[in-house]
Every structure is written in structure tokens, then in C-alpha cells.
Amino acid sequence: MRASLKNGLLNTLLIVIISIGIIEYTKIGLSLLDGTHTKKFINVSPFSKGAGEVDSLPPEILDIKIMSERNNLTKYGLRFSSNDESMKLFIIARAIEFLYPARIDSNSRFIFLIGKQQFIKGCKTVDQLHEITLYECAS
């Protein structure tokens, strides 16, 4: 009687632990899903070229990458029309790793302006996509 009661309690405890485990692993999955931009699993092969780009990066960075490749840039600079420092930091960090081997260089004559297009003295517009404009500057 006592042994069966003990077994019953242990089984109940095990079921509780398994339930906690299922909840915890589900939470891990949901937290990782929450970090992506589209909040869903990728719908292409994980080994295909460009897989996960729209799920992992903000649209501005994807636009910069398209223009960078279209214009064969090896070096580029970044400018922002907004003063949001955390946004600037985020875009710069993502650009450095995602656009590699193209390198960020403040002395580059090619400059991406993120935000509303505006006149930059000594520069001409080379390319534009959505809210990103690529300028070529004299120096």
C-alpha cells in the first residue's frame, strides 16, 4: 500500500517534470521565433543561397546589400537622416557583418544615406531603393 502510494507520487512528480520540460523547450522555441523579423520558420531550404536573410535582417540592410552588389562596392560609408543612436548602432553593426567582404570606411566616396533623401554637397545620387540612397561623393 505504502509502496504503491510512493510509486504513484513519483510518477505524478515525473509527469510534472516532463510537463515543465515541454513548456520550457516550447518557450525556447517561441523566444527564438520572436527574435526574427517575420516571426515564422523559413520556407526555403536552409542550405539555399540567401536563406534566412529576410527573417534575420531589417529591410534597410537588405536594400543596402542589393545596391552594394549592384554597384560592385568594396568600400562604403553610412549616413543617417535620423538621430536615433540605437538604430544607428544596430544598422552599422549589421552592415559590417552582412555586407562583408565589402568594408565600411568613413573615407569611401560611396555613401549610403538611410532615411529621407536629401541634398549632400559635392555628391551625386547613384542609386536608390525604398528609403536608402547611394551617393558618390568627390572625396
Add this chain to the structure above:
Amino acid sequence: MSAPVKLTKFPFIIPSLINIVILGNLIIWLLGPPSTLLASCVILTLIFLIISKLIDIKKSYLLIFFLAYALLLTLGLGTTEWDARTIWLAHAKVIYLDRDLYAQIIEGGYIGGHVDYPIGFPALAATLASMVGTWNEVFPKAALIFFLMPPLFVTFQVLRSKTLEIIFLVGLAIICRSYLFNGYMDALVALYTWAIVLLVMQIETFKIDIPENKLSTRNYLFSITMVSFFSVLLMLKNEGLAISLLLMILLLFCRLSFSRLQLFAIAILPLSFYLLIWKMALLKYGITNDLMSNGIAQRIIQRIVNFEDIKLITTYFFRYCDLFSLAFILNFFRKGVCVRHFRLPIYFVITYSSLLFFIYLSTPSDLNWHLFTSVKRALLPVLLVMFGSIVFSLSPAYKSYVERR
């Protein structure tokens, strides 16, 4: 009285081989970028070893579920986490694109952060990309699965109880959370630390099951296993160096059953590997750790005299450790648990927590920000060693050992 647990063959050969292939991958990159064929050989060997171990561990459904879930999350989702992108996968991408193991530290190369961090994971992710033949934002992080499995194999091999395996995996999820699969190295550092502590407790527990004439062979194989785990831990993250040095000192201090020669090999071989493969390259290119900036002593003194800073660090530590440290202490009051058998985890928890305390005292960054962004990750090895020790104390192997003493 439970029956003594007999080991018919040495159970850690495959986890050690996985580690050796991971380390061999670094040497391959050092000799030159691997071709698609060579990269495929490395990855397929790792896959073969994992599958063969899953077959070897009878009824390994739990590990198969864990592996399947890890594959789903690493291959099914893009990579968004900050450190995973900016540090680990960025370094891997640079190695893959530049076809150079040291691309991240060469002048004019990658200008992102933390280029002094070791390259164990980035090099394997680069090998995976070399096999696939392209780079994208999904599959490279799946390389972490090859690092997840060896410590789990060791743990499951020692626990030998379905209930305890379930408890361990649940605890692992609660402690490490998304760091298990998101491309960070912190959960891997914690798992490798735990595996080393467990291996040491294991050799202490099982030595009485082994005939004297086979003890030296068994200890020899244990030494190779320890060397492989220490070497991978050193190549994972800078914390791995601190933890390895600490554990090596504690191994000497605890006077465990290793011979002097074995202890010497366990310490010297992994450190030599780390120095030759990574540290010398850092020295050559003049790369230093950002925490080691000037004024370290001054910062520590300033913060030691400031009670608010000490209170802040202590508060953060207790916020993440309270329940586990309480359970860890209370477990020693349980009948049949001897504190002496857990010397290594106890000393490790105390010394590594103290070391972290001093690292936070010396940080050049804003203390509150540094604690907020990193303490929950930095404490993972401490938490996992405490939790793992509790689970180990419940294992049939430990119970039978205590009964026979």
C-alpha cells in the same frame, strides 16, 4: 542495496573522438582552407560519430528528440541574436570568405567586435559552409550541434537512468534557455565545464569497479577524454581559458586519483594547443582583451570601496543563483550524500563565482549595463555545475558507490 554499475567498455571514446575531429578541423584550416571534399569528410565524420553514439546508447530517445529539436531551431530559423551575428557567425563568415583561419585578426580584415575570441565554433561553421558551398543566415549556426552532443553523451552515459536524464534535460532548458540554440557560446561553455567536472567525479566513483591491472588503461583513456574536453573548452570562448585554468588548479588541489604524469598531460596538452593555435596568433597581431585595458587595479579599488557597486553585483548574482545554490547546499544534508565526493564542484562554484565577481569589479564598461547584459550568461557554468551535481548525487552509479564504501 542497488547493484554496482559495471562498465564493460570505456564509454567516452566517441565523445572524445568528436572533440578530436573538432580540434582537427582547426589544424586543417591552419594548413590551408579545406576543399569541399575535405570539409565534407570532417562534417560527415562528425555526423557518423553522433549517429553511432546514439545507437550505442540504448533507448536514446531523449537525445534523439533533443537533437531533432536542435536541428529544427537551428535550420528552421534565421539568425538574429546580437552576439551570434556580430561575433560568432561573423567570424565564421570571415574565415569562410577569406579562406583564412586568422582572417578576423589580420590587419585590414574584419572590423567588428571581439576579434580576440577563440575560433573553435567559427572554424567549424566555416567548414560546414565550405561543404555546402555557400553562406547564408541559417545553416552555419547548426555547427553548434556538434559541440552540444559530446557533453550530453558523457552526462547520459554516467546518469544511466531515464528519470534523471529527463530531469537533466529539463534543468538544462531552465538554466541555459535560448542560449542552447541561438548561436551563443555560453551554454556550450557551461556544458563543457559540467562534462569535465562530471568526468572527474566519474573516475573517482568508478575506479573501484575496475580491476587493478586495467586501471592504468582506464585512467589513460580518461586522460585523453579530459584533454579533448579541455582543449575544446579553451577554443570556445575566453571564459573557457579562465575555467580551464581554475579546474586544472583545483584538480591539483583536490589530490584526485590521477597520477602526476596524467595531471601534467591534462594541463599541458590543452594549454599548448590553445597557445599554438590561437594565443600566439593574437600576440603576433597585437590583439588584447578589452577587459584588460589600462587602470584595471584602479577600477577594482574604486569599486571595492564603493558599497553600492558590491551590493549591485551581489544582487545580480543572487537573482540568478538563489534557488539553485539553495538546492545545491540542501542536497548535502540528504542521507547518503557525502560532501567530500563533491569537492571539485563545490570548489569550482566558489572560486569561479569569486573570479566573476572580480571581473565585474574591474570592468571598464558601466557596471549596471555590463551586469544586465552578461551576468545571466556568465553564471551558466556555475548554475549547471550545481544542478548537475545534484542530479549526479541521485544517480545509481553514485548510490552504489556510497553503499559499497
